[in-house]
Amino acid sequence: MTLLTAPIVPDIMPQHYWRLPLLLITALALLMTPSAPATAQDAQSPRRPGLFGLNMYITGRERDENEARALIGKARRIGAAWSREEISWAAWGNDRGNRFYDRRIKLLTDAGIGVIGMLLTTPERYSSPECLSYAHITQQPAYWCAPTDPAAYAAWAAGVVERSDGDGIDDAPGSPRIDAWEIWNEPDQDGTWLPHADPVAYAHLLRAAHDAIKAADPTALVLNGGVMTFDGVGVNNFMSQVVAVAGWDSFDVLSLHPWLIDYAPDEPSLINPRERYDVTIPGRLAMAQRWVDEHGGGKPIWITEVGWSVCGGVCAPQFAKSEDQQADYMVRTFILAAAAGIEHVSYFQLEDKFSGAQIPWSQAALLRDDLSPRSAYRAYATLVGLLHAATFRGVGALHQPGVLADYQFALPDGGIVDVVWSLNGARTIDIPRIAGLSATLIERDGALTPLGDGRTARINVGERPVYVRQSNAALRGFAETGRLLGGIFRDYWERNGGAPVFGLPISPAHIARGEDGRDYLVQWFERNRFEYHPENAPPHNVLLGRLGVEALKRQGIDWRELPAVDSAPENCRYFPETRHSLCHPFLQAWERDGGLAVFGFPISEPFAEMNAEDGQNYIVQYFERARFEHHPENLPPYDVQLSRLGALFSGYQ
Helix, strand or coil, X not given: CCCCCCCCCCCCCCXXXXXXXXXXXXXXXHHXXXXXXXXXXXXXXXXXXXXXXXXXXXXXXXXXHHHHHHHHHHHHHCCCCEEEEEEECCCXXXXXXXXXXXXXXXXXXXXXXXXXXXXXXXXXXHCCHHHHHHHHXXXXXXXXXXXXXXXXHHHHHHHHHHHCECCCCCCCCCCCECCEEEECCCCCCHHHCECCCCHHHHHHHHHHHHHHHHHHCCCCEEEECCEEECCCECCCCHHHHHHHHHCHHHCCEEEEECCCCCCCCCCHHHEEHHHXXXXXXXXXXXXXXXXXHHCCCCCCEEECCCCCCCCHHHCCHHHCCCHHHHHHHHHHHXXXXXXXXXXXXXXXXXXXXXXXXXCCHHHHCCECCCCCECHHHXXXXXXXXHHCCCEEEEECCCCECCCEEEEEEECCCCCEEEEEEECCCCEEEEEECCCCCEEEEECCCCCEEEECCCCEEEEEECCCCEXXXXXXXXXXXXXXXXXXXXXXXXXXXXXXXXXXXXXXXXCCCEEEECCCCCEXXXXXXXXXXXXXXXXXXXCCCXXXXXXXXXXXXXXXXXXXXXXXXCCCCCCCEEECCCCEEECCCHHHHHHHCCHHHHHCCECCCCEEEECCCCCCEEEEEEECCEEEEECCCCCCCCCEEECCHHHHHHCCC
């Protein structure tokens, strides 16, 4: 899949930028920033992406800042935690930094989205006159000319990596971190390596870039430029030729583009066992894994582009899939990739940044041009919500190759999820039940149906994947937010007050990095964030985020420097641990809804503050994990409400 960037323009900060009112800048920061950025100390432990990612193109110069922010919000709502982003040498300029890329990368990292950075394109001064002439004659973008000086490309790459390694030294503002770097995009294609694909020339570029990146950040992951797969790893066994020159140690991760837009990903007619011919996506992944093993092994495989187009009448009929087919094939591909041991998949793409210029590829997007969701957008949210924290377990009891797919995933709470679809017409099946576990049928787009008791559960399946989830805790769906709640988080939510205390779930359960640099299973709610700490014995294995402390910190306030008191009035409580008092009406609400275990200690005295959501002033009091608001217009007990800090900080709204 080729990439099309906007015309290269100078990176000049608008002169009015710093004249924005400080209050507006602060409000925007509060609304858009779900968690504090990683500190320099935390940044030295690189993250490896899980299975679920997207090509978002937030760094595409075609997008203005408002669209970039809107797309990040859309991505967060469906649980996308990683984005593959282009960083263009041709558009970088002559300075060490580039403020456009600084801002866009920080938008992503502030939202908790990890970045795979594609380092690609060539400035004209590093392109040969012959290639520039060829590009002009053939009407192709000249920035795809192969670099004439691999050392210059490597030096630029090292500077970009140093700026984005999060170590606090020569970093971009805010020290955002990029953990993985991809060297070019589809260098095995003539259209993205002009004038013609050249494995030897690319090998020299890869070797030089790998060594320069590792010198700048030894913990960084280096990917080869994603290559097509059909009957070899890259066109004409491109990567075998690259490895022969650059060496097996010239990259850490094998990046593949197994596009199959004219068929279902596991179409049985694409397999001929007698001739050992299998060009399904599982077949291509198996071929790539054999290639890795034959060359020495030790490298994970990532799919960095794959998708299905809904291009309709503007493309060849075999490429034009329905929105339902697009959603079905996307879900099936993620499941098939997990079954093949693939570490990460970046679906192509969130929204068409090419504005229809690259048919059929561009119409594989999850969102339409007006940012309204296609079926695949909702299907992605259900997929991530159910399986983000799950581990592939193996094929289920009903699995029949070429007939019926049944792939099982293990849940952290000991339950399982079967993902099931038919490859050969609609059928009725009986899923084996696990004694003692409740079972729920979950449709591709999230609709829930409890399954009754018995040794089996009878369901109807077709090409559309469905999920059968069996767990100690029944799954609960919330139509208001489109989220699912289950397992230990559901138990905690229901046991400690539910919606009145925590609000509704607004995110899927997903893995996120904590303040201590470790990864945890978390889920956001309107008023708080749940964190699973398996190192603690129940009931302390679920902890709440310290959103009260975080809310003050985002305003530049250290709660320990707020005015404190040495005693409490009559009928109030005093907390010497924080030197704050707690009085009516906040005291009654604090004691009724969970007290110290849920809200923590008070960390301020009551004072008047504006609510960022409605612009009204209220008497508030901050606690370690919450902010209480007094609404005298309401009768007790509804005169005390908890601020929607989860909705404000998480990015899920």
